[in-house]
Amino acid sequence: MAIKLTMYHVYLVARKDLTELFRNRLGLAMLIIMPVFMMGMVGFIFPSGQSLGPVTLAVANMDQAYGLQKGQVATSGLLVNYLNRMDNFTITSASSMDDVRGMIQRGEVEGGIIIPANFTACLNSGRQGTIIVITDQSNPQMSGLLQGAMTAIFHQIGAAFAEQTIKTMIPSIKNPLAVIQPLTVTTQGAVPGHFNYFEFMAPGIMAMNVMMSVMTGLPAAISHEREIGTLDGMMVAPINRLSIILGKTLAQTMRGLLQGTLILIMAVTLFGVTIQGSIPLIFGLLLLDVFSFVGIGIVITSFAKDQETATMMMMTIMFPMMFLSGVFFPTQQMPWYMQDISKLIPLSYATSALRKVVVLGAGIPAISSEIIILATFGIVFTAIAIPLFKRNMTR
């Protein structure tokens, strides 16, 4: 009966907080805009496959096609046609090397290709045909991508060309490609489908947003009420005082989950993320994420006398957590000592578990160690926080 009554008080406090939240139009708008910005930002500032293209390219075909026999098509012409058909490129023709350089300088194109005058001649006389790729050094990233893309494309065209030559030379050969390129690589993810950078980012952003909601929201909400005096109104009520903080936590959790859901919906609809694992498990993990942070939030609430102090304490703790937990880049890239620190942060485990579920479709057994660690963090911090809260509330 006592527990039922406490639950009712928790519900009352949470409902009151959420009513206030939903009536604060600007605050509510920010609540929705924040994850959109966050997702958009991390989604677009990091390079991904989709960010290349359509690339504007100047092509100067200076091949004079010496020694071309009747009925034969110049290889250079085939190359230009092939490039023209590709969606990723917008081709502009140029007349010379200088012309291409000028176009790059004027910013009309992002790169250029020169097919030299002796291209066909070289091929027909048994030598290698060379293609020159001109890159824009002022944009190193685009240069790199263009160089890589061109090498791959011409490598492919070259291989097709060689395949034909070998077939003509040795008609009995079954698989000429195996002669030209005996070794080849195919990349395959642990789950079928194309990997997308958002799939790496989305779970981390979700875990982080939920954490931020509770970590910033809880101390701010309590110290705000303490400052304006309404906390006293709840404290003089003949209720279990824990229900005040639990109710507030519930409200902040709902807020965090709302943001988490928004991120998930955006990730799927706008950024082409495929959720491999189960959605209930994702929400379960987000709740566990909240649980692991609530204690820290309450500890800070107990110590901070006003909202400003609470916010400053929060920021000090939160920033290292954000960067050390592998939300933005894998922890494996960090030096060993930083990796050790990241192991002390619950967010690391929440991020890792969510990533496994969203990207790899992992089930509960595969993430059991993360679940145990998160639960332990939660239990330990809550055990520290509750007596501290009770004592500090009646200073």
Place this chain on the structure above:
Amino acid sequence: MSEIQVKEIVKKFGDFTAVDHISFDVEKGEIFGLLGPNGAGKSTLIRMLATLSQPTSGTATIGGYDIVKEDSKVRTLIGLVSEKLIMYERLTAEENLKFFGKLYGVKEDEMKKSIVELLELVQMTKWKDVQVGTFSTGMRQRVNIIRALLNKPQVLFLDEPTLGLDPQTTVEIREFIRKINKENGMTVILTTHMMAEADLLCKHIGIVDHGKIAALDTSPNLKKSISEGDTTVLEFVIPNLDSDILSTVKALSNVTGVSQEDPTHLMIHAIGSDAFDTIIDAIRAKNGKITSVSSREPTLEDVFLQITGHEVRDSANQKIAQPRRGFMMGGAKSRAR
């Protein structure tokens, strides 16, 4: 048995003693006033009695329950109107009342009835569905006070209930406090820094200064206590009043309190039959021109000045004139054990 018994209660914040061994009793059904300047320790005392703050030492009972050991029992008996409004701006008046009513354990059907009645009582019925954020200070305070009455408390704490209100609302609120006290027999503990308020409402008044109760009695007795002695309240008009004259007067051994009303008016509390002559001589010696002298009936303000050596409206950090009058403490001690 007394409704409230405070025994040697102390509250320290670090080295600072906010409440210093305060003891007093409050009878059931009376309005008890705690009068003192800001920072005297009134609010801290109220917070301890309302179980919002733990005493450093000592304790108190409310309705027989200990405020530390039986704090949850105490909370079922009390209502609190604190210095800060206990209202959520984004909730309507009725939503606020319902929220707190439910937390205070008021039954659903009872609550509906009392919300209607209470809103009517403070003439706020037509505003019940309006968000509190749009209310004036006076409207907020009316709702705030009825919020504290929802659970029909046995003891009501009112911490500066008319602070920052316009004169008309102040009068209304005071009337209302008197009415609920009379009709429901509720014990009311009121803190104020306004003499008139304490004088008007309270049966017994405790004068609080620097964390201690300096005197405790009914208002007539307090006033009588200073006029019965050889204290004189003199009002001087000195057109060329300056700080030199002021400090000279203050330094006189038979002057117990000095307050400057405006650039030319000086209110002086003095003891001894030769006080009048001594003061006039001192002022003249500093070339002060006296255009008028009058003596008048002591008010609570005079009582406060007399007892504490400084005015209520002065901040608490002003130096206290020592020693305090012995006969006053005697009167207070009989009640403030």
